[in-house]
Amino acid sequence: MFYADEIRALQKQYAKPEVSEQELNMAKMLINSMDTPFDPSKYQDEYQTKLRTLIEAKISGKEVVAAEFENPSKVIDLMEALKASVEKAKKDKELA
Numbered sequence: 043m044f045y046a047d048e049i050r051a052l053q054k055q056y057a058k059p060e061v062s063e064q065e066l067n068m069a070k071m072l073i074n075s076m077d078t079p080f081d082p083s084k085y086q087d088e089y090q091t092k093l094r095t096l097i098e099a100k101i102s103g104k105e106v107v108a109a110e111f112e113n114p115s116k117v118i119d120l121m122e123a124l125k126a127s128v129e130k131a132k133k134d135k136e137l138a
Contacts, residue, residue: 068124075131 099106 065121072124072128075128
């Protein structure tokens, strides 16, 4: 809890991101290429599946060992990722 005199209004300072025209066009192409109806049957809740497997292993008396945490070290180039994604989406649409 705070008293009224302890509350200060925050200054709203939002930096407008710098986006090139090429990045904007690639993003629009990517979005337009992926405008298919959503089919939830294509997806599975992997977290729930792994959690259920873990719980069943513990119930059966097996020793459960936690996996080591891996630090992501690869920095992804956004433009290359967008281009690859657009190309993949185009190929997927052609095959469909």
